[in-house]
Amino acid sequence: MTSTLPPIAASTDTGASSTSASARIHEALERIAHPATISAPVITAGILSWIAFALATGFVPNSTDLPLRDAQSVESTTTFTVVVGFAVAAAWALIWALSSVSGRLGAWATRRSANGAAWLLGAGLWALFWEFSTAKADLLEPPYFVAPQEILDRLWASRGVLTDSLANSLLLLAVGFAVGLVAGLITGVTIGWSKRANYWVHPILIFIGPVPALAWVPIAFVLFPTAYTGAVFMIALTVWFPITILTRAGILSVPRSYFDVAQTLGARSWFLVLRVSLPAALPSIFTGAFMALGSSFVSLTIAENFGVNAGLGWYINWKKGWGDFPGVYAGIVVLVVVCGVLLTVLFRVRNYVLRWEKELTRW
Amino acid sequence: MVADGPTSAGAPIDILGVTQAFRSGGKDLPVLDDVSISARQGEFVALIGPSGSGKSTLLRLLAGLDKPLFGEVYVGGAPVTGPDPSRPLVFQDPTLLPWRTVRQNVAVGPQARGILKQSRGRIDAALELVGLTEFADAWPAQLSGGMAQRAALARALVGDPSVLLLDEPLGKLDALTRRVLQGELLSLWRERGFTAVLVTHDVSEALLLADRVVVFSPRPARVREAIDVDLGRPRDQSTREFNALRRHILEILDADQTGPDRDRTARADHIARLDDKEVLT
């Protein structure tokens, strides 16, 4: 039986009509790829809310019930806060305007405007409420509640100590995380690969790993020669555990066929470990890294308070000791920003390293 | 026929009285029962048999991934002691490493053997051979089934194998792609002259490609019959001889079927016969 295939339908389109057709297709795909639509009322309200915040901060008189210390602090930062309010409003107005520009900048601005509008409004309303409930009406009383100006005031006034603390925290975190990551990868690969190693290490892992960082404090700072090495140990330990568990799990779930293929192509043990197992386990390892980053912040702040006596965690507690709540909040603000930035960086790294997982467009 | 291709690269295969068994669920599971098969240098041998009979098991023995309980496996006159890049295995699933681009996948062999630098040209040539030059930098997840299988072929061919082991490599592809790849496989075999062992469940495919078709019994597999395919190349599926061979193989396979599968195969065979009539009249 000789089957004949139907001839491929010849295109009868003229050049001109096919380009307009492809332009139409391009547009339709654009709409699907970037469904971003900017809601003019929401972004307008958002910008207005920040203008309202700036005006209210600048022109509504402060409560006369504020304690002297708070009143002075609020007073000295009011102009700056007003500028911040206007700056936020102006920045978003600019982004909104840019969204009508064509090209990559326009696309970026459109995405920002579409995604950020609701948050802009929400944050603006929150800032207004905050400003009124503290500085203006004194509904939420000092010292536990403080006006936004006071936090800005402290951030500026303590910039030297805060920068030092930030640097100390980041260095300690980086060293501890790096040690824990390397140790976790080595342990995870070893016990995922060798049954004998797994026999000895897995029980230890199961019992030692989940012990909370706080419980290590008495031991860590006694056993280690310096408080700093003790702190590195504590952070590394909390990183080591999730990395090890998830590296091992990742390696155990590598399909056997990958090894078969690599072996028939001439791969030996080292290639199988480093070039097959490890990359195949990467998605799982990144899950471990996210867990590790979260718990490393906990051990970092604990370590800073129980021996290292430097860093953001220490700064926050030190300020609390003095009853300086604006200072406490200032420290927390910096810490929150640091955690958010580090997590975002890890997400970016993951998305780049695992881009082979995501790009599923077929040819 | 062997004479069609250059005969330099292939290696002869001798499987001598191989018996293989596994322990599965606490029970002994005999899989291969005293199987002996030989292939000449550069011969194209197809293995066909009921599913679960032990065809993949035999290929794993040839690849050196497993060792037989009894019997010996020789390739090129030397006993098989382990995997070797001269005997690559291509699976039904392309099993490309998903974190490597197509080119990096083809480069796995050279890289594993520490000859990546010298092999750049060979890698490009292998990509060219299977028509994937344009997709060299694509991720495996972006490929269609046929392209992925081509990449797997390129990866196996880059080391210039003397024996190519193919475990239902076209089994999951659509009929059209399968036909195209059958043709490509054939021309690769002629060009390179390797000895090919192809496991397939498609009788026509076996007859279209192979010099010899070895038919297995159900598990534990024994060789039911080894059939020489004395048809010229290129082969024409519509000839009387082709269909006679096809019917013969189907009859061997059918005779072995018992249980619930029997009806289905009988029906398939009936349909096959209808096809044949159409062709013959």
Ligand SMILES: Nc1ncnc2c1ncn2[C@@H]1O[C@H](COP(=O)(O)OP(=O)(O)O)[C@@H](O)[C@H]1O
């Ligand atoms: N490593 C193994 N352990 C246990 N049983 C196995 C193993 N490999 C194959 N088998 C069994 O051997 C039989 C033959 O398998 P296989 O060679 O894959 O058959 P096929 O002819 O379909 O390729 C099947 O029943 C399968 O379950």
Ligand SMILES: [Mg+2]
């Ligand atoms: Mg099989």
